[in-house]
Amino acid sequence: MIVALLNQKGGVGKTTLALHLAGAWASADAPVLVVDADPQGSALDWAEQRTREGHARRFGVIGLARETLHRELPALAGDHALVLIDGPPRVTGLARSALLAADLVLIPVQPSPLDGWASAEMLRLLGEAQLYRPDLAARFLLNRCATGSNTLRETRSALASSDPPVLKAQVGQRVIFAQAMRSGQLVDELAGAGPGAREIAALASEIAGLIP
């Protein structure tokens, strides 16, 4: 199973969510692999920071920011039950290759009063990929939400009947996610009982329900 986090927009949480979902799903008998398909290599930076700080490995992270990703991935995935692709901003060829590799596409979006969440370019690429791969599933995923805000309510209502549909689970704007990225850790390690960790657990379980 290959899940790709894609949105041509930078800063929407592709890397943060790919790493946290990997952490939620990885276990000794179900190894998970994160493929960093962003030339900027932020997921690799996180993994390097983690090693430097001496924290135990929870899942593998490899760099594969190449347009041949979809052809190379099957061999590299080996016996990983689940692979998460952390997608690039902008670079169309790379995003297209990730779309060809994926079984499920998650499009992280930040609530916004404009319709900035619906990256037109992203939806065009998705539609193009679905012509060849009608089974390719996709969902919007609301990240960096300010609970109770009008903007969040408006974005939810704008996405209520969207195609692709939006996930029920959402992730709040929380300092702990930025801390996790800097420290090479995950929010469940920084505050296991906190709201950030609970949101990730709920998100991981909703998405797991989409996986056959």
Ligand SMILES: Nc1ncnc2c1ncn2[C@@H]1O[C@H](COP(=O)(O)OP(=O)(O)O)[C@@H](O)[C@H]1O
């Ligand atoms: N839910 C969140 N709450 C607070 N900060 C977040 C959240 N999600 C992402 N960030 C921060 O926003 C920045 C961009 O996130 P990142 O995952 O790198 O996005 P992308 O990979 O889409 O460019 C990072 O500094 C990250 O720590």
Ligand SMILES: [Mg+2]
């Ligand atoms: Mg990123």
